[in-house]
Amino acid sequence: MSRIGVFVCHCGTNIASVVDPDRLTPAAREMPGVVYAADYRYMCSEPGQQMIKDSISEHGIDRIVIASCSPRMHETTFRKMLKGTSINPYMLEIANIREQCSWVHADKGRATEKAIGLVRMAVSKVSKNEPLYAQSIPITKRALVIGGGIAGIQAALDIADAGHEVVLLEREPSIGGKMAMLDKTFPTLDCSACISTPKMVDVGAHPNIRLMTYCEVESVSGYIGSFEVAIRQKARYVNHDICTGCGLCETKCPVKVDSEFNLGLSKRPAIYKLFPQAVPSKPVIDSESCRMLKDGKCGICAKLCPLGCIDYKDEARTVTESFGAIIMATGYQLVDWAAMYGEYGGGRYRDIISGLQFERTVNAAGPTEGHILRPSDGREPETVVIVKCVGSRDPKKGKSYCSRACCMYAAKHAHQILEKLPGSRVFIFYIDVRTPGKGYEEFYDQTRMDGAVYVRGRISKIYEEDGGLVCQGEDSLLGSQVRVRADMVILETAMEPSQGIEGLTSMLGAARDANNWIQEAHPKLRPVETQVGGVFLAGTCQGPKDIPDTVSQASAAAAKVIGLLNKSEMETSPMISAVERDKCSGCGACVGICPYKAITLQEIDDRLGAKRIKREVASVNSGLCQGCGACTAACRTGALDLLGFRNGQILEEVDALCL
Amino acid sequence: MSLTEGFEPKIIAFCCNWCTYTGADLAGLNRMKYPENVHVARVPCSGRVNPQFILRAFQKGCDGVMVCGCHPGDCHYSTGNYFTRRRFMLMKRMLEYNGIDPGRFHARWISGSEAAKFRDTVAEVSERLRKLGPNTKYREALREGADAGKGGAGI
Numbered sequence: 001m002s003r004i005g006v007f008v009c010h011c012g013t014n015i016a017s018v019v020d021p022d023r024l025t026p027a028a029r030e031m032p033g034v035v036y037a038a039d040y041r042y043m044c045s046e047p048g049q050q051m052i053k054d055s056i057s058e059h060g061i062d063r064i065v066i067a068s069c070s071p072r073m074h075e076t077t078f079r080k081m082l083k084g085t086s087i088n089p090y091m092l093e094i095a096n097i098r099e100q101c102s103w104v105h106a107d108k109g110r111a112t113e114k115a116i117g118l119v120r121m122a123v124s125k126v127s128k129n130e131p132l133y134a135q136s137i138p139i140t141k142r143a144l145v146i147g148g149g150i151a152g153i154q155a156a157l158d159i160a161d162a163g164h165e166v167v168l169l170e171r172e173p174s175i176g177g178k179m180a181m182l183d184k185t186f187p188t189l190d191c192s193a194c195i196s197t198p199k200m201v202d203v204g205a206h207p208n209i210r211l212m213t214y215c216e217v218e219s220v221s222g223y224i225g226s227f228e229v230a231i232r233q234k235a236r237y238v239n240h241d242i243c244t245g246c247g248l249c250e251t252k253c254p255v256k257v258d259s260e261f262n263l264g265l266s267k268r269p270a271i272y273k274l275f276p277q278a279v280p281s282k283p284v285i286d287s288e289s290c291r292m293l294k295d296g297k298c299g300i301c302a303k304l305c306p307l308g309c310i311d312y313k314d315e316a317r318t319v320t321e322s323f324g325a326i327i328m329a330t331g332y333q334l335v336d337w338a339a340m341y342g343e344y345g346g347g348r349y350r351d352i353i354s355g356l357q358f359e360r361t362v363n364a365a366g367p368t369e370g371h372i373l374r375p376s377d378g379r380e381p382e383t384v385v386i387v388k389c390v391g392s393r394d395p396k397k398g399k400s401y402c403s404r405a406c407c408m409y410a411a412k413h414a415h416q417i418l419e420k421l422p423g424s425r426v427f428i429f430y431i432d433v434r435t436p437g438k439g440y441e442e443f444y445d446q447t448r449m450d451g452a453v454y455v456r457g458r459i460s461k462i463y464e465e466d467g468g469l470v471c472q473g474e475d476s477l478l479g480s481q482v483r484v485r486a487d488m489v490i491l492e493t494a495m496e497p498s499q500g501i502e503g504l505t506s507m508l509g510a511a512r513d514a515n516n517w518i519q520e521a522h523p524k525l526r527p528v529e530t531q532v533g534g535v536f537l538a539g540t541c542q543g544p545k546d547i548p549d550t551v552s553q554a555s556a557a558a559a560k561v562i563g564l565l566n567k568s569e570m571e572t573s574p575m576i577s578a579v580e581r582d583k584c585s586g587c588g589a590c591v592g593i594c595p596y597k598a599i600t601l602q603e604i605d606d607r608l609g610a611k612r613i614k615r616e617v618a619s620v621n622s623g624l625c626q627g628c629g630a631c632t633a634a635c636r637t638g639a640l641d642l643l644g645f646r647n648g649q650i651l652e653e654v655d656a657l658c659l
Numbered sequence: 660m661s662l663t664e665g666f667e668p669k670i671i672a673f674c675c676n677w678c679t680y681t682g683a684d685l686a687g688l689n690r691m692k693y694p695e696n697v698h699v700a701r702v703p704c705s706g707r708v709n710p711q712f713i714l715r716a717f718q719k720g721c722d723g724v725m726v727c728g729c730h731p732g733d734c735h736y737s738t739g740n741y742f743t744r745r746r747f748m749l750m751k752r753m754l755e756y757n758g759i760d761p762g763r764f765h766a767r768w769i770s771g772s773e774a775a776k777f778r779d780t781v782a783e784v785s786e787r788l789r790k791l792g793p794n795t796k797y798r799e800a801l802r803e804g805a806d807a808g809k810g811g812a813g814i
């Protein structure tokens with residue numbers, strides 16, 4: 001039989017002025033299992049807590065009920081208090097007689113009746129409480145950052161600078177992401193490479209960072225503090241341990257295919273570095289275009305390489321590494337506008353380019369060495385039309401959201417054209433101009449001063465006529481149709497999550513939002529955490545944003561990871577699901593219902609009569625389980641139960657009220 | 660004089676810790692007033708509420724049961740309350756089948772900031788049950804001492 005102590009708090013007059021302690025305390029004393037009941041002005045105060053502790057030893061109490069304010073207020077206070085006594089901190093229930101009784105009821109008699117009911121519920125529940133013990137899980141002091149764009153670079157550097165080991169994993173042959181492709185960055189127009197390449201070099205040289213480029217995540221298991229990640233290193237066919245990156249091999253390769261980095265505006269060989277300042281600064285062979293790998297004929301690079309780095313027999317390898325925390329920084333890609341907008345020619349007209357292609361075009365290291373030229377005939381355009389929100393804010397054909405950076409980089413593009421091509425004309429078609437950011441509105445104003453003509457309306461059609469492009473649309477401010485004959489058109493297209501995000505998030509158990517961006521744990525208060533413990537996010541993988549926001553988020557995620565890795569172990573809540581194996585039939589209904597992938601089916605040895613058998617039962621991973629209890633309600637045999645909120649405890653509460 | 664005159668229903672409300680329980684606390688902080696009929700049982704998530712709890716409450720003569728959680732999509736545990744929603748659509752039909760007026764059972768989504776909604780819901784449900792009168796369905800059986808065993812398995 002349990003020995004329950006009940007402690008009624010007056011909370012000054014907050015409780016006592018409505019709920020009568022002189023009725024409540026004696027009533028509690030009569031409840032089953034109660035060996036002691038007392039009331040006091042402030043139970044949470046020093047003397048109040050001392051009184052509880054003294055009574056526990058004096059009356060041999062083995063579990064307590066405190067009738068006071070909400071458990072959301074002082075449950076932790078009282079649990080801490082119990083740590084210094086003979087009883088386990090979880091042998092406690094709180095009857096909320098302030099927020100849910102004295103403060104909301106005026107009739108003293110009826111409020112006191114209700115308080116008695118609430119205390120009875122708590123007393124019944126606590127009679128079924130059992131000691132629970134927080135587990136501590138060890139933390140592997142190592143972080144994995146997935147994605148080597150500016151978000152991943154910044155996060156990796158911050159964590160590494162704090163003294164922790166980081167693996168920065170990138171699936172392309174080089175880190176850098178989109179920022180490496182940009183020419184200048186708004187609103188200050190500093191050159192993108194000048195500010196991002198030093199960071200890339202720092203990453204490559206940092207003693208705490210291990211770069212794993214041309215790699216992909218193959219599988220993830222484990223949980224916060226100890227993730228096991230299988231990483232697949234794609235075959236590079238070049239031995240990076242000896243290669244010095246001299247670049248001789250690239251010069252004589254006979255293959256020419258579209259350059260990914262220059263978005264098809266130039267060609268690259270089959271053995272290539274993504275771009276000249278690539279980190280690592282060593283080439284890989286693209287197996288899909290290499291003649292030697294496809295047909296076994298060529299081998300020029302192997303003959304040329306002075307160090308014998310070329311290895312056509314190289315194979316992909318998978319390594320498994322352990323990490324305490326993971327940051328997702330997989331960024332974005334631009335939508336395939338050609339597939340979505342047939343009315344813009346669907347990709348047939350060469351002089352319609354995307355904003356990112358324009359970045360490569362104006363870049364001094366780009367295919368035209370920074371000269372703004374039409375792809376079709378290499379002439380300088382006189383009139384350029386910029387179309388904003390292509391695929392953004394277009395729920396019918398594209399995405400319903402705003403891609404956030406485009407208003408600003410459209411202004412940047414206009415500015416760059418007007419600066420580089422004096423006498424040219426730029427028309428910008430827009431729905432709205434959104435410039436919330438430091439110095440952004442000023443930048444937009446300046447662009448209009450420069451001479452950019454802003455026309456409010458969507459372009460409904462673009463067609464070719466006499467070697468030019470006719471852009472047809474509506475000026476919605478004038479309410480009339482407009483037609484502009486342009487030499488070149490730039491489409492500022494929508495961002496969407498990087499290809500492959502579905503697979504990666506489901507491996508990690510992280511959720512995606514309606515648009516497939518990674519879902520943050522809370523949009524306001526936990527913006528860089530996912531709902532999976534130990535998995536964080538940074539940059540555009542969470543939603544469209546510009547570089548300043550991306551970098552802030554990356555540093556924020558790094559701070560979270562540093563905080564975690566600074567601990568050597570972490571306490572987990574013991575109020576999680578538990579399986580009674582004898583009852584479990586192994587039906588697996590719980591496996592799919594668990595939002596945290598915390599339940600798996602495990603084979604165990606069992607007996608059926610005299611026979612030894614193997615059968616499957618549910619098994620809960622205490623590092624992953626967050627204690628929501630969804631599985632317990634789904635369990636057909638009642639084998640799953642939630643510690644701290646067991647079926648038996650809740651049923652006792654129900655019974656106590658109905659009595 | 661009608662049967663229900665002066666009758667005060669006993670109602671149990673299973674409220675999730677993250678939304679409705681917080682909303683109920685906020686009603687207190689704002690000193691809102693509502694009838695004394697509802698007793699809150701705190702659960703981590705509305706998805707924790709086993710239909711068995713509800714059946715047991717009715718079986719033991721509780722006049723009404725509420726299950727309250729975060730708005731769909733806002734569940735602290737992301738998907739918990741979607742299950743709740745599906746489960747309780749079935750629940751209603753099952754209660755009907757068992758001869759319990761489905762009007763005795765209410766599933767409501769009340770967020771942590773919706774203190775007024777909590778107050779209004781309590782008032783509304785209390786009033787409805789006052790009109791429905793006492794739940795006598797299993798009273799007789801109970802009186803005969805057919806006490807069901809406690810702490811049983813799921814249904």
Ligand SMILES: Cc1cc2nc3c(=O)[nH]c(=O)nc-3n(C[C@H](O)[C@H](O)[C@H](O)COP(=O)(O)OP(=O)(O)OC[C@H]3O[C@@H](n4cnc5c(N)ncnc54)[C@H](O)[C@@H]3O)c2cc1C
Pocket residue numbers: 146147148149150151152169170171172175176177178179182184185186187215216217329330331332333334355356359405409412498499500501504538539540541545546547548550
């Ligand atoms: C045309 C254009 C102009 C812009 N101009 C500006 C500007 O002037 N100023 C500004 O502030 N912002 C600008 N932006 C926005 C800017 O590009 C982004 O804010 C920024 O680059 C986002 O960085 P990120 O690291 O989040 O993503 P990304 O740069 O996309 O990096 C993501 C990285 O992750 C890698 N990756 C993806 N999936 C995986 C996977 N599964 N496994 C491993 N690696 C993976 C990718 O290969 C990539 O390297 C512009 C954008 C565009 C389109």
Ligand code: FES
Pocket residue numbers: 675676677678679703704705706727728729734735736739740
């Ligand atoms: S936590 Fe509120 S319904 Fe799930």
